[in-house]
Amino acid sequence: xxxxxxxxxxxxxxxxxxxxxxxxxxxxxxxxxxxxxxxxxxxxxxxxxxxxxxxxxxxxxxxxxxxxxxxxxxxxxxxxxxxxxxxxxxxxxxxxxxxxxxxxxxxxxxxxxxxxxxxxxxxxxxxxxxxxxxxxxxxxxxxxxxxxxxxxxxxxxxxxxxxxxxxxxxxxxxxxxxxxxxxxxxxxxxxxxxxxxxxxxxxxxxxxxxxxxxxxxxxxxxxxxxxxxxxxxxxxxxxxxxxxx
Numbered sequence: 001x002x003x004x005x006x007x008x009x010x011x012x013x014x015x016x017x018x019x020x021x022x023x024x025x026x027x028x029x030x031x032x033x034x035x036x037x038x039x040x041x042x043x044x045x046x047x048x049x050x051x052x053x054x055x056x057x058x059x060x061x062x063x064x065x066x067x068x069x070x071x072x073x074x075x076x077x078x079x080x081x082x083x084x085x086x087x088x089x090x091x092x093x094x095x096x097x098x099x100x101x102x103x104x105x106x107x108x109x110x111x112x113x114x115x116x117x118x119x120x121x122x123x124x125x126x127x128x129x130x131x132x133x134x135x136x137x138x139x140x141x142x143x144x145x146x147x148x149x150x151x152x153x154x155x156x157x158x159x160x161x162x163x164x165x166x167x168x169x170x171x172x173x174x175x176x177x178x179x180x181x182x183x184x185x186x187x188x189x190x191x192x193x194x195x196x197x198x199x200x201x202x203x204x205x206x207x208x209x210x211x212x213x214x215x216x217x218x219x220x221x222x223x224x225x226x227x228x229x230x231x232x233x234x235x236x237x238x239x240x241x242x243x244x245x
């Protein structure tokens with residue numbers, strides 16, 4: 001994808017400490033959701049972006065691109081569903097799942113090249129930025145283990161009652177799905193209102209995610225972000241630590 005200066009609605013000064021974003025209604029239709037270019041990946045800038053329904057996504061060598069697509073893929077914890085095949089994996093109890101135990105390892109694994117992708121958008125700058133958010137208690141990871149080895153997981157950002165999923169990986173069958181299942185169930189138990197999945201996919205749809213329009217997403221997000229956050233580090237509650245049905 002080639003982006004020219006003419007296409008960009010708003011330029012954000014990379015040296016800014018405010019990192020104010022334009023109204024998401026100004027995002028481009030094509031490419032879907034492109035809102036701004038520039039800015040930086042400071043914790044303040046990233047948290048402001050997430051609160052306003054905006055996220056960074058760009059390739060190495062590009063300036064930072066900020067997006068707010070319409071529609072938006074969202075998973076409401078109450079609508080989460082487990083497929084028959086995934087249920088079989090869960091019932092076999094093949095894996096152990098933890099929270100906030102190996103954040104940097106999960107991010108690193110998510111950044112590795114994959115057969116179906118030509119590169120990665122998780123740059124070194126991205127890794128450092130989300131590591132800082134983790135240290136500040138805003139970013140979190142769920143890890144899947146098999147015989148002491150990390151075989152899957154995901155990471156994202158939490159603000160109030162909203163969790164923003166960023167990326168996941170797996171090295172064994174269903175390992176990332178198992179982590180996601182345990183995390184979504186825990187988020188539901190904690191009263192989280194939504195999991196932002198950004199863009200729809202067949203995989204996410206199979207778990208209960210659905211598209212909603214951007215106006216509705218931002219309305220729900222604003223209310224969710226007002227809720228009290230969950231202190232870090234995260235750990236599974238005993239009441240949700242077991243059970244695969």
